[in-house]
Amino acid sequence: MRREGSPWRGVGTVFLKELSDHLTGARMLVLEWLVVLTAIAAVYGSIQVIKDSSAEDPFLFLRLFTQSREPLPSFASLLSFLVPLVAVGLGFDLVNSEHSRRTLSRILSQPIYRDALLFGKFLAGLATIAISLVALWLLVIGLGLLMLGLAPSGEEIARALVMLVVTIFYAGVWLALAMLFSIIFRSAATAALLTLGLWLFLTILWPLLSPIVADAVGAREIASAEDLLGVLSVRQGFARLSPSALFGEVVSVVLDPSVRSTQQPMLAALGLALVERGSIPGAPLPFLQSMLIVWGQIVGLIAATILLFVAGYVVFQRQEVRA
Amino acid sequence: MSDIVIDAQGLTKRYNGTVAVDAVSFSVGRGEIFGLLGPNGAGKTTTILMLLGLTEISAGSARVLGHDPVRDPLAVKRRVGYLPDSVGFYDYLSARDNLRYTARLIGLAEAEREARIADALARVDLAEVAGKSVGTYSRGMKQRLGLAEILMKNVAIAILDEPTSGLDPQATLELLDMIRNLKREGVSVLLSSHLLERVQSVCDRVALFQEGRIALMGSVAELGRQVLGGGFAVEVEAQGQGLADKLAQVPGVTSVETTGPDRVRLLADRDVRPDAAAAVVAAGGRLLRLSVEEPSLEAIYTRYFHDQGARHAA
Numbered sequence: 178m179r180r181e182g183s184p185w186r187g188v189g190t191v192f193l194k195e196l197s198d199h200l201t202g203a204r205m206l207v208l209e210w211l212v213v214l215t216a217i218a219a220v221y222g223s224i225q226v227i228k229d230s231s232a233e234d235p236f237l238f239l240r241l242f243t244q245s246r247e248p249l250p251s252f253a254s255l256l257s258f259l260v261p262l263v264a265v266g267l268g269f270d271l272v273n274s275e276h277s278r279r280t281l282s283r284i285l286s287q288p289i290y291r292d293a294l295l296f297g298k299f300l301a302g303l304a305t306i307a308i309s310l311v312a313l314w315l316l317v318i319g320l321g322l323l324m325l326g327l328a329p330s331g332e333e334i335a336r337a338l339v340m341l342v343v344t345i346f347y348a349g350v351w352l353a354l355a356m357l358f359s360i361i362f363r364s365a366a367t368a369a370l371l372t373l374g375l376w377l378f379l380t381i382l383w384p385l386l387s388p389i390v391a392d393a394v395g396a397r398e399i400a401s402a403e404d405l406l407g408v409l410s411v412r413q414g415f416a417r418l419s420p421s422a423l424f425g426e427v428v429s430v431v432l433d434p435s436v437r438s439t440q441q442p443m444l445a446a447l448g449l450a451l452v453e454r455g456s457i458p459g460a461p462l463p464f465l466q467s468m469l470i471v472w473g474q475i476v477g478l479i480a481a482t483i484l485l486f487v488a489g490y491v492v493f494q495r496q497e498v499r500a
Numbered sequence: 501m502s503d504i505v506i507d508a509q510g511l512t513k514r515y516n517g518t519v520a521v522d523a524v525s526f527s528v529g530r531g532e533i534f535g536l537l538g539p540n541g542a543g544k545t546t547t548i549l550m551l552l553g554l555t556e557i558s559a560g561s562a563r564v565l566g567h568d569p570v571r572d573p574l575a576v577k578r579r580v581g582y583l584p585d586s587v588g589f590y591d592y593l594s595a596r597d598n599l600r601y602t603a604r605l606i607g608l609a610e611a612e613r614e615a616r617i618a619d620a621l622a623r624v625d626l627a628e629v630a631g632k633s634v635g636t637y638s639r640g641m642k643q644r645l646g647l648a649e650i651l652m653k654n655v656a657i658a659i660l661d662e663p664t665s666g667l668d669p670q671a672t673l674e675l676l677d678m679i680r681n682l683k684r685e686g687v688s689v690l691l692s693s694h695l696l697e698r699v700q701s702v703c704d705r706v707a708l709f710q711e712g713r714i715a716l717m718g719s720v721a722e723l724g725r726q727v728l729g730g731g732f733a734v735e736v737e738a739q740g741q742g743l744a745d746k747l748a749q750v751p752g753v754t755s756v757e758t759t760g761p762d763r764v765r766l767l768a769d770r771d772v773r774p775d776a777a778a779a780v781v782a783a784g785g786r787l788l789r790l791s792v793e794e795p796s797l798e799a800i801y802t803r804y805f806h807d808q809g810a811r812h813a814a
Contacts, residue, residue, distance in 0.1 A: 179571070180570075180571055180572065180573065181571060181572040181574065181575065182573075182574035182575070186574065186607075187604075187605050187607075188781075189603075190601070192606040194601050194604075198639065204594060232632065265574060278585065278587045278589075278590065278591065279588025280589060282549075282554065282582070282584040283582065283583075283584055283587055283589075283646070283649070284602075284605065285554055286552055286554065286581075286582035286584070287577060287605040287606055287608060288505060288574045288575075288577040288578040288605070288607065289574070289577075289605055290573075290574070317564065330655070412649040428515055494560055497555060497606050498549060498554045498555060499545060499546075499555075
């Protein structure tokens, strides 16, 4: 049976209200400061390293994002760790707080569909994160300009912009996951604990566990280079179940034009280098070629966001309004 | 458009095998206050949610203002105000901001919005505290704010779920007064409650729910006649000689009982107050007081279910 009326009615109203809640809330303030301070520290560290190095690098500006200085990780790996935290922090009580405040049935008795509430909440969360990430990104670029005294090239800006957009979708995955849990679990504490648990598992434990699982599934003798690459890609396939792995691959390829394959770090760890026939090792790839390498990962992140959102949507539509 | 604003036919709700509402049929007329009464868990709230399109209907059909709440819930929700059981608001926002949010969701034009909000808040006596955050409000104030939301929406039907539960007697009286005001403005009211005697005074007709079914339906007086049988009890306080015998001869009186000095209690099949007064005066007595005991819902309810229980046991 078709229902009448638009599911989009009220999305804008919900979006604006939720956005203003996020932006004025104490929680977002704390999360933002956490990210900004650590990120600035990381970038400051990388600037020191870049200043000290005398090597000629046509993509020096991009090193701002990837260069690390002990004990701090690089800006990019910091983002891969902190962005999920912010997204989970915003998302874990998006829907169940409406239940516990007893506002849900009152809001849904207004002439809007449930769709509008969910869309508005998700978009507002994503917009909040996007606003802070854009601000952070501009801050880093500005710091680079000031302290390195170096103007980025057009290609560097393009690559940095891709990273910004991918980071927003990476946040989307975690936000959608947190929202799904906030729909399933009526208690905000349960939802928060489970999402954080899953986040820790996927970002810290899974990179350690996935090679073991992969080898157990696809164990075979390594006789040739082909076999080795085969084993590596099985391992990679399993590692990619974690969105952090996808994000890491995208960042490593997009921000470093010399990287020609997402397996390069794994080979490097074995003391091997990938040499393609007819290529000059270490020569930078054109922007579009780098994009082609990680296009699948980018689409994967977007698809994961959509899938998790749809799962939450389906559960929410079938849920009873009353507690 | 007809004068029936809510029409439910065989409304049924099943939750994984258990039947919460079992083929309930009733209708509410324009400007009528209709009460859904019964213990908690009898299916009142589920019935309301089905009428609003907030939960699916397993079987049967409903029409609210001519619209089908399953197919066209937005049209229903545009004209119906709903005050849920123990309504909640965003605690960190002021009452006015809470209403602003709802007003935007309803789609009120910006020019109209502020005037409608101010008017609604004034009518529930919240104008002075409208700028305070709702977190500081008492239960009764939140309930009134919920009513203000309905007033602001300018609805044809107001559906109130347990509007008086948890309120002190004073707040209850105020709220019931506001419900009467709604009726005066031509708004039909559907209210649910498990507190029978509180809502008895405002309801034109009631439906008594039990285990998902409507056990009894009608006006309180009708139900009284139907269940208690005796109908009316009239208290007469009068001074004079042999009044009891004279009153016993009044047509319609079935029994006379002397309950105290100068006090007589009549049981009758209709309201015999005018005839009883005439009889006292004709006998040369001094009439001091004449009152009719309305049948109480509580008594009807207890008696009905007692009888039912007895029948089941037999």
